[in-house]
Each structure stands twice: as C-alpha cells, then as structure tokens.
Amino acid sequence: MTDMLDIARSGLFAYRSALAVTAENIANVGTDGYRRRDLVTASAPGARATPVTQATGGQGTQVTEVRRAFDALAADRLRGAAGMRAAAAAQLAGTEAVEALVLPGENGIDQRLRDVFDAFDALAVDPTRGSARAAAAGAGQALASALSDLGRGMASLRDDLAARAAATAASAQDILESLAEIGRRLGGLSPAAPAEGAAHPLADRRDALLDDLAELVPVSVSYAAGGRPTVRYGGPAGPVLLQGDAAAQLSVAAGDLLTLTVVPPGAAATDTRTIARGTLAGLSRALGALDMAVQELDGFARRMAGAMNALHRDGIDATGAAGGDLFGMAGWTATAAATVTGTVAVDVIPTDDVPGAPMSLTYDGGAGEWVARDGGGAEIARGTGRLVLPGVTVDLAGAPRDGDRIDLAPVSGRARDLRWMPDSADRLAAAAAFVVTPGAANGGGASLSAEPAPALPGAWDVDIVDAAAGAVTLRDRATGAVIASGVLDAGGRVTLAGIALQLTGGAADGDRFAIIPAGAGSADATVARALAALRAADPATGAPGLADRLARLQADAGIRVAAASRSLATAEAGEEAAGRALAAIGAVDLDTEAARLVELQQGYQASAQAMTVARDLFDTLLGMF
C-alpha cells in the first residue's frame, strides 16, 4: 500500500514541477531571449525481491532534467542573419544620409549649377549689362558655396559615421564584458545546475547578449561545458573576443577604411578591415560609399573649375583686363600629431589660392600661446585664438597642453575648398580677347579662329593669298604692312607672329579676316557662351556636360541607396526565416502551453486520485480489524 502512495506522490511531485515549468514558460512568453523549457521525466525503477519482500514493477516517476529548448546551429544562423540585417540597415542609413546631401531638386546642388548656367546664358545675351553680370557673379558665388558646403557636409557625415563606429565598438565591448561576467557565473555553477534548470536564466541572458553582439560585429560562438561561450571575431579561426571570463579589447579607426583593432586576452593586437556583418560592417560600407561620393564630388568640382577657369582666362572682363580664375581650390589640412594630449579644435580658413608651404603649430604652455613655424622650423607667428599665416588663417580653441602640435599642409582639388574668385561682377570675362570676323566681300565660306599671343597688341587682317596652296599673310590692320606670311598645314593651321590661326571650311583667293581686339565694355559674348555651353555635352566630342556629370553623381548616390535597400530587404527575409527556424524550436506558444497545462493538470489530478484510492484501501484494511 505504501508503494502505491509513494508512486502517487512521485507523480504528484513530477506533475507539480512540470506545471511550474509550464507556468514559467507562460510567464516568459514575451521575454526577450527566453527559450521554452520542458520537464523531462523518467519512470523510477522498481525494487528487486528480497527474502522478506517481493519484487516491484516500478516506483512511479522521477524528474531527470529541465530541458531548455535551444539549438546552437539555429541560433548561430539567426545571429548571422541578424548581423547581415544590421549591416544592411546601417549601410542604408549611411547611404541615405549621403543621398540626402546631394538630393536633386529646386533646393539641390543641381539647381545651383543650373542657376549658374542660366546666369551665363543671360550674360551671353547681354554681356555689358550690370545686372546680368551681378546675377552671374551671385550665381557663381552661390554654386561655390553650395559645393563647398556639400564637401564640408560630407566630411561632417564622415565624422558622424566614424563616431557611430566608435560607439558601436564601445557597445560591443560592453557586451563582451557582460558576457564575461555571465561566463564567470556559469563557471561557478555546479555540474548538475543545467539539469536542474538553475543555469537556464543565465543561458537566456547569454544568448540575448550574443544576439546583441552579433548585430554589432561578426562573431562565431562555441560553447564549453556548462554553457560558457567562446566568442571569436568573424569565423571559428578569427581572433578571440571572449574566452571564459576574459574579454578582448575593441577599438576602431576611420582612416581610408574602417579598421577594427582586436586585442584578444593575452595576445597581440589584430587589425582587420574585413568586416563582414553587423552594424560595424554597415558603417564601414557606408563610409566606403561616402568616400566614393566625396571622390566623385571632388572630381566634379575639379573638372568644373578647370573647364571654367580655362575658358575664363582666355577672355577679357568689363574693364578690358584679362580674365582670371573663376574658381579657386586651394585648401589646407590640419593634422594633430600623435603626441597631442590636450583637446584642440582647429578651423583652417584659406586666404589665398596660391599653394602654400607646410607649417606646424606648437603650443607653448608656458606662454599660453600657439607658435607657428615654417617647414624649416623658423617661427612665423604666435598667438592664442587666431593665427594669421601666409595663405591661411587658423582659428584655435579648446584646452591644449604644452607641446601639442598640429601640422598644416596645403592641399588642392577638394570640393570643400572651392571658392569664387572674382572680387566684383566687372571681373567676369564674358568677351573673347579678340574677335575674328570674315570680310563682307569674302567669296569662300571659311571661318577663321585665332589665339593671338597676349603680348602682341593691335589688330590684324589675315589675307588668303592662295586658297589652293594655303598661302596666307598677316597684316597690320592700321598700316596694311605685312607682318608675316605662311602656309596652312593639312589641318588648316598656321602660326604667324605668335598668333595661332585655324582656318575651317573652303576659302577663296582674296578672302580677308579681321582680328579685332575687344576692349573694355565689349558686347562680345564668346566666353560667356562658351561657359554656358559647358552645361551640355560637347557637340564635337560627345563628352558629357557638367549638368550630366552632376546628375550622374546624384544618381550614383541614389543607386547606392537602392542597392542598400535591396540588401536590407534580402537580409530581413533571411533573418525572418532564421528566426522562424529558431522560434519553432524554442519559442513559447500559449496554445501549446495551455494544452500542456491541461495535460499536466489531468496527470496531477489522477495522481492525487491514486493517492486517495490508496488511502481508501488502507482504511478498508484497517476496518477489518
């Protein structure tokens, strides 16, 4: 009879434990990282026959294990997929930020470029009109500022992305430290703890942290006895991030590429630029996309400035002076020496478009001043807040320390340094230095272009002496005196007295072309027209115009966003699939738990009923006496 009571009691105990586990599952239905538990029971073995007792078939049931529904492979897949998703999300955010900077439209950089070309068009229509000149100068100034601001905006975005990368590495470091603590606590548990379920909450926390870590950096996880994780960077052969209760040190540097430095516990530092997954990977790709956009922008600015400057230099302005550069691109870089220990904010403002020589600034703590020196070490200037140096003004702020050094180096070709050079609207050169006009009596249909040497004053006539032989003469227009004679080459070119002539089309004997200098106030608009024509493709070569080049830059930014967006969609789908697989193994489903609850409740009630029957039987036996 006592056997029956013991068996019923073991059933009651087992079902009560199982009901508690189910209740725990239900209670944690919304807990992040929680894996459902199952109670594993086994029938208790019976006793063998002894001289005084008979053998028994069994002694009820016993709890052997509280099993945590976890599959390392499925969890690893999910972490990988989550890392891909996090990388794509970070990449998308970064590329969207770049796209936002170059977004086309009424307020976009493309509109500023259109404004300039519209202004050049208007200047070409009326090059002597002051308002047209002022509008062109204003539009040029606005374009230079917009491109410069865009370049600075991209540099600022790069700083933000680098700061985010540093914050991401710091977060990963925190997670590693937390995992190390969990590893310590797991190691301190008794060997029976996992079976008893005491280690499961720590395992839940461990897995949640590993999931968080995988969203930041690519990891590979293996488990030692007791569930202590070993985490490596990247794959199973990567540097150790966590072993036992020792965590590696992480840091990032955003140089040309994003570099993650891992210092594993007790090992040498490892630098890696191959970051496959996680937010850090996305930030690295976003930085790459940003650097590409910066390169494209700098290239566009160089091409635009080069083309416009070349045309403008050939013209003459409203005062009759030769046109100078429209855009300047000289700039400076300020680099803090590795030995800097203070905090210094440096703003470098170029004041000249002539490339300067490298300089250095050293903080003299005793005098409380910055000392500027040239490349040879000679002192140039000293001061506190602002130093006016050759070609550059430097604003300094912060809390420097004695000996802190900042190196200044000249640089050119960056959009952020783009500046509008003409100091007044009159300095805009709309007219060509010389106008070539065919004589009214010319019999042929040829046209002549000339590039007179700037040092040669006066006006000239070019006479076609013998069209068949290509014989031409250059005469002084005032006196009619022959200055030089020559023969056109096969391409219709000849240089006479330093004037490069190019005859196009068929000329007739006796044709005459006048080369007339355009003075101050000329209504010639050759240069303005040529500047405006840079907007569109070159009809002669088919080379794309500046508007098209800028549109490509903007389209490239959009294409990178679209690609990142597609990657994110793919990664999200992958993560969802991996999440489903893991959830199918270990997620809490209330229907399942309810069914399980009913089942266990019935078992518990039946066991209790068996105990009642045993008691009744016992009472019946006692009643016989």
Place this chain on the structure above:
Amino acid sequence: MTIGDAFFSRLSVRGFDRLAGEIAAIQSRIASGVNDPRPSADPVRADGLSALRDQLARLDGREAAVNRAADRLALTDAAMADMAGVARSWQQVALRAASATLTAEGAAALRAETSVLRDRLLAAANATDATDRPLFAGTAPGPAYARENGAAAYRGNEAAVTVQVGDRRLLAAGLTGPQVFGSGDDSLFARLDRLAAALREPMLPARAQASATGPARLDIRQAPGGGTVSVTLAGPAGAAPVTLDQGAGAAAAAVAAINAVSADTGVTAALTSDGTGVALSGAGTIGLSGVDGGGTDLPALVLTPTDAGGAPAGPAVSLRPVRLSLDGLVADAAAAVERLAAARGAAGALAADAARETAVIADRRLQYRTAVEGLQGLDIAAEATRLQALLTTQQAAQQTYVRISGRSLFDFLR
C-alpha cells in the same frame, strides 16, 4: 510548426510597420502631387528628370536670347524705317538739286534740308536698344558713329552681336554699321556729304565739264597734303585722261602731263606768265570733264577762256568731281534707298529667323514639360487605388492579428 506568440507578434508588428510606411509614403506623394524625387526611388526616372530640367533651363536661356535678338531686330527695323524716310527725302532733295533752274536760295534751302537729313541719319545710326546698347556698333561699346572733321566716322567693329539659339547655331541680333551704311566713299554718310557739298559754295556753281573754244587758263587748287586729280582732256585731236598733281609746283607738273598727251589731244600747255596757272592752247575747242579726286569741298580745277595774250575772255568755270555731278547725286540717293531697303530686308530675315526659333522653342518646351509631367507627375488614380488596397490589407491584417492573438486555448479552459 509553431513560431511562438512573441515571434508571431514581432513579425506581425513588422508587417504593420511596413504597411504603415507604404501608406505614409503614398499619402506624402498624393499630398505633394509628385512622385518620389529621390534617385534611390527610381534612378532612371530621376536621371531623366534631371536631364529634362536641364533642357528646360537651356530652353529658357535660349528663349531669353531669342527674345533679346527679336527686340534688337525690332528696334533695328524701327531705326531703319526712319532711315528709309531719310532716304526718300534725300532722293527728293537730290532730284530738286539736279534741276537746272535751281536758284541760290533754293540751293540754300536744300542745303539746310540735307543737313537735317544728315543729322537724322546719324541719329538713326546711333540708335540703341532697350539696354542702351548701340544697334549698329557691332560688339564695340559706345556710339556707332561719331562726327570727325565734319564727317561721320564709324567707331564700332565688324563683329555682329549674336545670340546662341542652338548647340551650334548663332543668330545675329542686328547688323553692323558697315552692313547698313556701307563704308568708305560708298557709305551713306559720304554720299550725303557729297550732296551737301554740291549744294554749298564754292561747289554749287561748279560744273561737271567745262570748255573753251580757244586758248584757256587752267588753275589747279593746291591741296595742303598733296594729292592728285584725274580729268579727261579733250582737244581738237581727241581726248585723253590726265592725272594732275595738287602739290607744290602743280602747274609745272600739269604742263608736263598735258604735253605728254598732246599727240592724242592736240592741246599743248605752258605755264602762264604769273607761273601759277597752265595756259592751254589748241586748234579748236578745249574741254575738261570727268574729274575724279581732289576733294568735295572745293573745286580742284578752274578753266577760264582767254585771249591769245592770256587775258580772260569769258567766265571762269569751276569743275566739280563726277561724283558730285547732278547725275551722280541722284544715283547716290537711289543707291542709298536701295542699300537701306536691302539692309532692312536682311534685318527682317533675321527677325523672321528669330520668330521661327521662338516657335521651335515653344514646341520643345511643351514636349519637355509633357515629358516632365510624365516622369514627375503623380498618377493619382493609380496611387489612390494602391492606397485603398494597402488600407484594406492593413485592416485585414490588424483584424486577423487581433483574432489570432486575442484568443488562445486558455479562453476555453474552465
């Protein structure tokens, strides 16, 4: 396969977020009335839009250029209409000046009228456009013509003002001074100056030809800077051209030149007794005609019939250049009318070209705007349909989620 309530909720919420995002995007597009302008939304569309915006901007620039050219050409036409009036008056003055019955008073009146005409012509030649730019100075600044030693001198250049109306096409926005008024002796100003000179003393009484039936004295006006004058000398043996020097010692040189063709003309020459004139003699009538050169203000040659002793035997006759002949003056006026008509026609052709360009630009703008609308404009019907579908999906998703997650097996446990 069950995925658990938490994961089911997470997936559902993610789906709701996606639907809400799409609905918000459609609402934003409908509110703005345009498609998503970001290149990432549709790189091809964004690229096309950018190109079309550039084309439209270029059209705007070209339209402004064509309008400017049209304005200048309209003002050119107005100025030339005034010039045509001057030319018609000029023609009448020339015809009246050619009358044999012209009196000194009549000549004075015509001279005054010619002066007015010259001023009007000069004013028209210095006409400016709406921005005060000269119409006929080419690309040079300042007035096209200025008075210089009493004559109109061109101060512009021969480079026509042009505007860009195509990738490789320039449209002239006017004509230069030489194109309208000509240059040198053929310029309208030179022709009008000749008419004025012909109506002024001492050229007024001068004749295109003079003759003497016996000996005659020829006086050659010396020019300060020298120069030559050509004349046809006719005598009893025939006629021959003679070039006479107007420098110092002109008489002696003329004697030699005339005697050099004595065989052809039958006229011999000798210095007069005072040494300042040329005594012509021949067996018959001696005539001079076809004077060319020598200026238009003063007659270069004066022929006076004399007796055998060299004393004047008749009135002295001044010779005017052929170009100042009455026929020449009428021809000058006719040429002016013809030249101005031709120039006005050329300006009109340019204006017609500008009008054609304006029409072409308007057509292109319409095409580009249509294309822009196609790319940028929102298909409201399609978007509204899509929005309705999304709202229905969202509603169904929310209802099914509530139904599924709001009830579990626990609801049936008693």
